[in-house]
Amino acid sequence: MSNLASPWWLLLLLVVAALCAAYIYVQRQRRKRALTFANLDLLNRVAPQQHSRWRHVPIALLLVSLTLLVVGVAAPQADRRVPRNKATVILVMDVSRSMNATDVPPTRIRAAQDAAKKFADELTDGINLGLISFAGTAATLVSPTPDHNATKQAVDKLRLDDKTATGEGIFAAIQQIKTLNAVLGGDAAAPPARIVLLSDGKETVPDNPDDPRGAFTAARKAKEEKIPISTISFGTMNGTVDLEGDLVPVPVDDESLRKIANLSGGQFFTAASLDELNKVYETLQQQIGYEKRRGDNSRPWLIVGTLLALLSAFAALAINRRLP
Known part of the structure; x- marks a missing residue:
């Protein structure tokens, strides 16, 4: 009845x-x-x-x-999957030099760029999409906007740099979401938001992820703001990069990325190839871009x-x- x-x-x-x-x-x-x-x-x-x-x-x-x-x-009445009218998604992408490893051909960063553009291209219309890159510091490349082409164009311009400040990337994403929410009438009237964090390595700045600007602290802040973080550990344990003729091992760091997801109330994913990364993004598209509504x-x-x-x-x- x-x-x-x-x-x-x-x-x-x-x-x-x-x-x-x-x-x-x-x-x-x-x-x-x-x-x-x-x-x-x-x-x-x-x-x-x-x-x-x-x-x-x-x-x-x-x-x-x-x-x-x-x-x-x-x-x-029945539950139906319908496209969301509004939501906010921030892509936070690691551009540290370890992303130049070739265990995911042609390189981790090139594969990540291709998958990110595909994700932006297929994400439901009306969703605000933004892009933040981080290495030693974080840079907001695209503020959240329904114009997904802006994110695709910015993804092509990603450049690698030294160090890995994962916490800074998360804090920057939280700030962008809060700024948009303020424009939309405050947190109470704001659409649902999510951070999608793609990285391959352990945070190096600061040394302790529980420091005030560390990744775990940022994840707890995201939890407080009700912004879940979906983390993607991209690469393999056998990855290496060529630094001035020396092959330096750069294995992925599943443990810290899993903890970031758990602390924020989000989900943890692994991807060891471009195909796997695309499947992860397809899963996120279904979760973010659609919602269940009860209707006739x-x-x-x-x-x-x-x-x-x-x-x-x-x-x-x-x-x-x-x-x-």
């Missing part, structure tokens, strides 16, 4: 039940009247026995169709009920040579 907008219409099912009972009654009375004939030969000629049960098909179809139509009129679901009931009513009429003409 809770799935129906107008459940009182179901009282019409009593009428359908009464119609079914009346049909059974009429069938029995018809046979009783026929039995009043004393001459059995005459009885067989006047009211021959109908052994075929197909004659009941038209009324059965009619009763089922009426039941479906009544349920349709009662307006059943009567159309299927009305369509099937109407088709069965028409089928009942054709069956009556074909089997009983009359309408039910």
Whole structure:
């Protein structure tokens, strides 16, 4: 009953039940009247026995169709996935030199750029998308805007630099979201927001992620502001970069990125290839770009009920040579 907008219409099912009972009654009375004939030969000629049960098909179809139509009129409700009208998403991308590793061809940064542009291109219209890059410091490249092309163009201009200040990137994203929320009328009227953090390495600035500007502190701040962080650990444990002729190992750091996600109330993902990264972004698109809304679901009931009513009429003409 809770799935129906107008459940009182179901009282019409009593009428359908009464119609079914009346049909059974009429069938029995018809046979009783026929039995009043004393001459059995005459009885067989006047009211021959109908052994075929197909004659009941038209009324059965009619009763089922009426039941479906009544349920349709009662307006059943269902959850539907619909595009969000508004939301805020900040892409926070690591541009430290470890992103030049070639374990994800052609390099981690090039693959990350391709996936980020694909994500921006396919994200639901109306969602405010921004871009922040971070190495030793954070830089806001695109403030949140529904113009996703701006983010795509900025992604192409990412340049690598020294060090990894993950916390600064998160703090910058939080500030951008709060600034937009203030423009939109305050946190109470603000659309849902999320930070998507892509990185491959451990934070190096500051040394301790629990410092005031550290990544874990920033994650707790995001939790306080009700902004979950979806972290993506991108790369493999075998990654290396060429620094002046020396191959330096740059394995991904799953542990710290998982903790950032947990502290903020977000989700942690891993991606060891461009295909895997695209799948992660597709998952995020579904979570961010769509929402479930309860709405009218009567159309299927009305369509099937109407088709069965028409089928009942054709069956009556074909089997009983009359309408039910």
